[in-house]
Amino acid sequence: MLLNTATAPLLNTLRTLLLLVVVSAGLMSCSQSENVAPQSQITTADASARPGSSVINNDGFEGSWFSNFWIPELRTATAGTISTDHSRSGKQSMRFSWTPAQYDGTNPSAHSELGTDALKNGEVERWYGYSVYMPAAKMANDNEPIVFSQWHGVANPGEEDTFPPLAFYLEGGNQIKAYYRSSNVAITKAQQMPTAQTILRLGTATYDKWVDYVVHIKWDPSGNTGILEIWQDGKQVANERNINIGYPQKYKPYWKAGIYAWTGKSKYAERVLYYDDVTIGKATATYETVKPGQTNDIAR
Structure with a gap:
């Protein structure tokens, strides 16, 4: 069919409007299918080294603040800051500071920490990878x-909580120890x-150097x-299997x-230490999935 000069512009306008409708519909469809909670998002670069299906969260602290999956327990303005003093990968890390001056006799004033959500939906197993730097001038030889x-445990409704079922300690004589605990009765x-x-016993602390940790736990x-499996700088230092670990609590x-x-x-x-290259993986993760030092461990 031949078009005259009067109808051609009208048809071109109609084609343009139709194209806009199709493109808009496609964008709306993508937005709905990618409606994922922030703590579950993995960048393209992350996925290339760490399979997205097994990674829950990661943070290399390369932004202006820590990632939004963390729950801060920072009691002073200097308790937790992004720092360029030291880095395991990239240019930055998370600096934690604790001072005796902040202690007022309450439990909250003893903390300078970032926390995560408890396991939910019946989960009992996870992998954790992270790197820790302890400066000797702020940490060594303190008894x-x-x-x-x-x-840390999560109390059931109407119950209480108690000592953490797993914790890494720096003790007198520069000794690093891991304590794991269990209970077969309710914590009341x-x-x-x-x-x-x-x-x-995980050995003598190494100062002024990044020390990599990988921890695999099935509660x-x-x-x-x-x-409970623990690797320290690539060497497996604990391989505890068929053990009781944790408390009879709904959320692990x-x-x-x-x-x-x-x-x-x-x-x-002031006591100071640094964290970098944090990755948290599901039960389907592996040592290779979460280990620190991978070049595309990206913080948001």
């Missing part, structure tokens, strides 16, 4: 212990003693199917990174 990594009292406690308080423990100085004392006016 006042601290916890620098802990997994604050600081209720667990049924069992095991201490793993099981009473069924003897629990797992949440992880906290930073400094917990429960004695409220230190030989230093």
Whole structure:
């Protein structure tokens, strides 16, 4: 059919409007299908090294602040800051600071930490990778212990919580130890003693150097199917299997990174450590999925 000069512009306008409608419909469809919670988002670069299906969260602290999956327990303006002092990958890391001056005798004032959500929906197993830097001038030879990594329980309704079922301690003599605990009865009292406690000696602390950790946990308080695997700088230092670990609580423990100085004392006016290259993986993750130091470990 031949078009005269009067009808051609009208048809071109109609074609343009039709094209806009089709494109808009496509964009709306993509937006709906990608409606994912922020803590579940993985960048394209992350996915190339760490399979997106097994990674829950990661943070290299390369932005102006930490990623939004963290829950801060930072009691002072200097308790947690993004720093260029040291970095495991990229140019920045998370600096944690705790001072005896902030301690007022309450538990909250003993913390300078970032926490995560508790496991939900029946989850019992996860992988964690992260790197820790302890400057000797702020941490070495202090006989006042601290916890620098802990997994904390979540009390059931009407019950209480007690000592963390897994925690990494820096103790006197520069010794690093991992404590894991379990209970086969409900936790009904604050600081209720667990049924069992095991201490793993992880060696003498290394200062002024990044130390990589990978931790694999399967929580099981009473069924003897629990797992605790720990790697330190690529060497497996714990391989606990068929163990009881954790408490009979509906939601399994949440992880906290930073400094917990429960004695409220230190030989230093300020204790400092740094975290970098954090990756949290599902049960389907592996050591390779979460290990620190991968070049495209990107923070948002």
